[in-house]
Amino acid sequence: MVAGTLYTYPKNWRAFKVLIAAQYSGTQVCMLSAPPHFHFGQTNCVSEFLHKFPTGKFPAFEGHDGFCVFESNTIAYYVSNEVLRGSTPEAAAQVVQWVSFADSNIVPPAST
Structure with missing residues (x-):
């Protein structure tokens, strides 16, 4: 760990x-x-x-x-852990997708 x-x-x-x-x-x-x-x-x-x-x-x-x-x-x-990262390549890609989405589309307006 x-x-x-x-x-x-x-x-x-x-x-x-x-x-x-x-x-x-x-x-x-x-x-x-x-x-x-x-x-x-x-x-x-x-x-x-x-x-x-x-x-x-x-x-x-x-x-x-x-x-x-x-x-x-x-x-x-x-x-x-694997649960949060995604246990398959597809699930991991979706995790990265939503993290990227949040950084690009949610964080900027929320920070102003």
Whole structure:
């Protein structure tokens, strides 16, 4: 089972996608979003963080095994189980389809 640390800032709605996917999948995720372990605008600018996450953006996820990945949809997919990802190629394609649809058609108007 995947487990690791999610780096984000407080109330980041993109991180909520990851946390929801993790909860439904039974994945253990520790969230760092506040001092002393995380300082928005500082932690993401240090070389150690940028080595793991070259864009310096949030959310970012580091697995207990050292695997690092960024972008909320990618992290949500990574921490998900087969039920959420889709157990067949067709079901998986539909999951990606609706995630893409939401990012293109729901998020922009909801963010304005």
